[in-house]
Amino acid sequence: MRSLLPVLTVVMAILALWYGAAVMLNRQWTLDQATRAGQDLTLAQIVADTMAQDRPKLPAPHQVGAELWNTTGAMVLEGRALSKRSLIWHGWVTLSATLLGFAIGTGAGILLAIGILHNRAMDMSVMPWAIASQTIPILAIAPMIIVVLNSVGVSGLVPKAIISAYLSFFPVVVGMVAGFRSPDRMQLDLMNTWSASPAQVFWKLRWPASMPYLFTSLKVAMAASLVGAIVGELPTGAVRGLGARLLAGSYYGQTVQIWAALFAAAILAASLVGLIGLVQRITLKRMGMAR
């Protein structure tokens, strides 16, 4: 509760800046319209108009809020929660690709990390490729993945999930290799004195020791997955998903819609990462690692 006041202050400051910026950016259009119509506007009229335009350069917070509400809560109240105009539906389309890609990416990342840990050849060879894979701009490679998969008859959820996986495996590999290598020499020596098998060393020492690393990488991977799914929705000229809303919004200059979709994506990401944080807290507590 003590942190409430500072948090509120920061939020208020951001909102104030945002309104200020909206006035500055949208003012020109208001003035142009007024000149064309031969009107003279007072300052108050200008300010009011900058916050109520249909296609503002920068929508005011309350416009974004209203759009968000109209495409989510209001539609739920009307019983059209899953209509194609609802952000909930679009969000779900993106979320399903995100989760599938996250699962594939995390699984692949952990397996790669295990390979790197136990196999010297993999240790030397996999990491450079993994790093190289992340230096290619995802925007360049996403259309190729979609097109190639489309040509073999795979479309819809799976190509997007693969782009998500492509982005999310990397933080997991890096994090888990570090986690698996986190036990110190003494702990490994102790295992040696008991003649523990490699499998026992892995399951009884390396795996539990890597848990804090796992959750940290999962958080990064989840955010990357969401970005991957949204990017995967752009090149198809897709009609479904938050990415499609962004794209359609920019085609038609619907800035309010773009911003609403952006916020929906941010809220989704924050909830997913928050969820992982919750699982992390529970797991580490049950393991006795949180004090």
Place this chain on the structure above:
Amino acid sequence: MKTPVIKADHLDLVFQTNDGPVHALSDVSLGIGKGEFVSFIGPSGCGKTTFLRCVAALEHPTGGSLTVNGMTPDAARQARSYGYVFQAAGLYPWRTIAGNIRLPLEIMGFPKAEQEERVARVLDLVDLKGFGRKYPWQLSGGMQQRASIARALAFDADILLMDEPFGALDEIVRDHLNEQLLALWARTGKTCLFVTHSIPEAVYLSTRIVVMSPRPGRITDVIDSPLPRDRPLDIRDTAAFLEIAHRVREGLRAGHAYDD
């Protein structure tokens, strides 16, 4: 002496490092009989840890021979001949104290019921009864170190290798643990190899004190202790005790250990 439990013959170990070879052990010959308590003392870098690690088959000598219970160190490890206690307790933070002590038992495949029974027994042995369900961070450093000794005792190895187990603890806790360690040794009759930097600790605990010196790491003196096995803490003020302590100090000095 009966057939020694640990027998080192002209043991040599040279580490190849980037700045050339390091002669960690040179011509080390030593026999340790069953039930002895042998302390290793000497300046930093004289090979005390290296010797213990050789016995534990964590390091492999480059020359000479070493047998543990009449076997090679590797075979002795397979036969669960020794428990190793490091300077840090090294308990797993995600396991309770009981869980930590159970770890070697799980790895060695003891049946479940026997695991519990052994954990309870060694917890009692190191005076940690009732702390089994606590996590390591809930215990003091001294208690953690006792738990790590319990872990080394759990699978009934008859040799206990201890590398400065109380080095990081304050003197009062250390005295207390030394007393307990002696009691434990008397009760279990295990063969103990104990590395320390403290002369009083070495003299108080040991039936024999091995003085070492560095560059190359070698044994410069082996001192038999005439002290009785039953040793109250105040034995440290007796003339006999001070006499041995003096000899150890002389031995350390004779190794020219602190010349440079």
